Amino acid sequence: LETGAGFDIEALQPSLFRQIEANYLKLKSGNTVPLQQQYLQRLYRFGELTAFQHNNGSFFQGMISGVATTGRLVITVEGQPEEFDFKEIKFVQN
Numbered sequence: 830l831e832t833g834a835g836f837d838i839e840a841l842q843p844s845l846f847r848q849i850e851a852n853y854l855k856l857k858s859g860n861t862v863p864l865q866q867q868y869l870q871r872l873y874r875f876g877e878l879t880a881f882q883h884n885n886g887s888f889f890q891g892m893i894s895g896v897a898t899t900g901r902l903v904i905t906v907e908g909q910p911e912e913f914d915f916k917e918i919k920f921v922q923n
Contacts (some may be wrong), residue, residue: 869895880921888921 861875869875874894881889881904891904891911901912 836911847917865896872896881918883918884916 835893852864853863854874872893878890878892880888880890887915889906891906894903894905894910895903897903899912903910903912904918905911
C-alpha cells in the first residue's frame with residue numbers, strides 16, 4: 830500500500846462490510862446526495878484549475894466541477910461545462 834503499512838484484512842472486513850451495506854441502503858432509499866458529496870470531496874483535483882490534454886494532442890485548462898449522471902467527467906472550460914468520457918482526456922503533469 831501507499832503508506833507502506835500492513836493491514837489485517839480479516840480484522841477490517843466487518844467494518845468494510847458495514848460501510849458497504851450502509852452506502853447500499855442509502856442508494857436503495859434514493860438518498861444519493863451525501864454519497865455524491867463524499868465522492869466529489871475525494872475526487873482528485875476537484876475545483877482546481879488544471880491542465881489537460883485531449884486525445885488529439887491539444888491542451889486546455891479547466892476545472893473539474895462534477896460528474897454527470899452518465900458518469901462523464903464535467904470540466905468547466907472558459908466558463909462553460911463540458912463532459913468527457915473515460916480516457917478521452919488526461920491530466921498534464923507539471
